[in-house]
Amino acid sequence: MKEELADLLRQALQSLADSESLSLPETVDIQLERGRGSGHGDYASNLAMRLARPAGKPPRELATALVERLPVHPHVDRAEVAGPGFINFFITRDAANAVIERIHREGNAFGRCQHGAGERVIIEFVSANPTGPLHVGHGRGAAFGGALGNVLEAAGYDVHREYYVNDAGRQIHILAVSVLIRYLGHRGEAIEFPANGYRGDYIHTIARDLEAEAGERYRITASELTDGLPADAHAGGDKERYIDALTDRARTLLGATRYREIVDASVEAIRHDIEEDLAAFGVRYDRWFSERSLVEAGAVERALQRLESGGTLYEKDGAQWFRSTDYGDDKDRVVRRADGQTTYFASDIAYHLDKFERGFGRAVDVFGADHHGYMARVRASLAAFDHDTDRLEFRLVQFAILYRGHERLSMSTRSGEFVTLRELREEVGNDAARFFYVMRRPEQHLDFDLELAKSQSSDNPVYYIQYAHARVCSVLRQMAERGIDHDLDTGLGAIDRLTEDHEQTLLQTLGRYPEVIEGAAISHEPHQIAQYLRDLAGGFHTYYNAHTFLVDDAALRDARLALVRAIRQVIRNGLDLLGVSAPERM
C-alpha cells in the first residue's frame, strides 16, 4: 500500500513539475508513514514540506497542488492537506477490510516478504567458549540471534546460522587439565586444584565419564604431575605461569595421543551440552564451526601469509603484529605470540575470511557488549583482504541483569557460582525467557525479573499475549459446544459489518504486521515484533470485553469470527518468530 501511495505522489509530482516547470531534486525520496491517532488518516506524507525549500513555495500550497494532481486510485478514499503541510491519505473501507481475507489466505506465511530477495546471510551468535555451560548472559544472545535469524528469513533472506566453537587455544588446555586433576582426584591422587582451573560441578561429571570410558588409562601420580613446577597463586606464585606449566607437564607425561583424548572428551562433552541446551531453548544452528578445524586445515597460516604478502604484518618484541591501525583500529594487534602460538584473533581473521569466501552476501555477528573491541580489528582484517567491510554487521547485545523481585542476583562466574541458562529456563520456562530476552532494544541493559517472568498475570507480557491467542481458541470451542457453525467465506463476505471502533482499530493493526516484520528485519530489531504483539493483544482484549462475538446475527457473528481468527493467526505468526509458543488454552 505504501508503494502504491508513493507511486501516486510520484505521478502527481511529475505532473506538477511539468506544468509549473519547478526545479526539483533529481531523486526524491518519498516517505510515507502510518497516521497515528485520529483524523490523520491511514497514511501521511511529509513530501510537500521536504520540497518546500527547493521548490521555493510554501509547503501547504505545494501540498494542495499535489493533492489536486493525485491520480484516482481504487483503494484511496481521499487525500487531505493538514497541519504544516502533511498530505493525509484515507484508504477505502474495502481496502482496509481486505487484510482479513489476505491473512486467511496466506496463513502462516502472512507477514513474510521478499525484501531480502533470497540473499544469503550468515548470522553468528552465542559462540561461547566450550569451557562450561551457558549462563544467563549467553541466553540473551541466543534468544536475540535466534529471533533475528527467523525475522530475516521471514523477510526473504536465505539465512545460515552458525556457532563458532573456540576449541583451540589456551583455555581448552586449562579445561583439559582441570578435568584431568578431577579424574586423578577421584583415583586418590591428592593434587591441589589450580587457582586458574575450572571448578564447576560439570568438570567432575566429565571426569567421571572419562573414568567410566577409559578406567586407568590417564592415571599418573600427583608428584609426577606437580613436582618442580613454579608456585601457584595460593603459594605466592603466578596462577597463569603455573597453569601453563601444569598443562605442558600433563601433555608430556600422557603423550600427545592420550592428552588429545582428554581434550576431545572435555570439549565434546561441553559442546554437546551447549547444543542440547540451545535446542531445548528452541535455537538451532546450521553449523557448529570448529576453530581447531581452521587451524588444522592451515587456514590460519594461510590467512597470515596473505596478510604478510600484503605487507600488513611486522615483527616486534619477538611477536608478529597486524598493522590494523592502517584500517581504522586503535592499535595494532598481535597475531602470533613470541612463543610461536597464533592468537585467538588470528583464528578470527581466518574465520571471517572464510565466511566471506563462502559466498554470503552479508554477515551478521551478534556479540555481547563486552566484545565491542573486536569490531574494529575484525573489520580491519577484512579491509586488508580488500573485502567490502560493509557486508559485515555487528550487533552488540547489552547484558541482562537478573532480579528476584527487587533483589539483584550475583552474576559472578567465580568458583562456578553463576546462574546457568538451563536453570533460568527451568525456573521461568522457555516462553517467558525467550520473550523477556528480546522484548527490549538490544542496546538497552535488560532488567530480567524472575518473579515477573513467572507471574501469571497481566504484569507479564508473555502471558498477556498468549492469553489473547488462547481466548480466541476458547471462543471457537464455545462455539462448537453451542453447536454454532462458522463459515469463513460468509464472514469474509460480511466484513463490512465490522463497523465498531474497536474493529476498525484492529483491522488497522493487523494491516501493519507486514510492515513491522520488514522494519524489524531492516533494523535487526526483533523487539519491534514483541511491542507490536503487545499492541495487538491489547486491542483484542479490549474488543473482547466490549463486544460479544457469538451473537445471534449470523452474518455479523461470522464476520467477527473471521476477524478474531485472523488475530489469532497473526499472534501465532509473530510469537513463532520470537520462538514463543502459542498455547490453545491456559
Added chain:
RNA sequence: GCCCCGAUAGCUCAGCCGGAUAGAGCGAUCGCCUCCUAAGCGAUAGGUCGCAGGUUCGAAUCCUGCUCGGGGCACCA
C-alpha cells in the same frame, strides 16, 4: 586517558533514518464477572524527553561539549 552503549511518567521501557496534542505496562486512586477464560477491561492522576549549546520552517529524534550509570581498552579467550 581513549572507545562503545544507555539516560523519556514513581518503576520498567517504547518512540529516535527530524514533523502535526510525547506513548505503553506496572505501581497509585476509582470502577467492571447471573454474560464467549477477570491470566481480562474501563476511567483518573502522573513527564523541565539528563544538562548546556548548535543545525533546521520544525529536535525526545541530528551535531558538539558536559554530567551520571554500564561495559571495554592484554604476546586472555
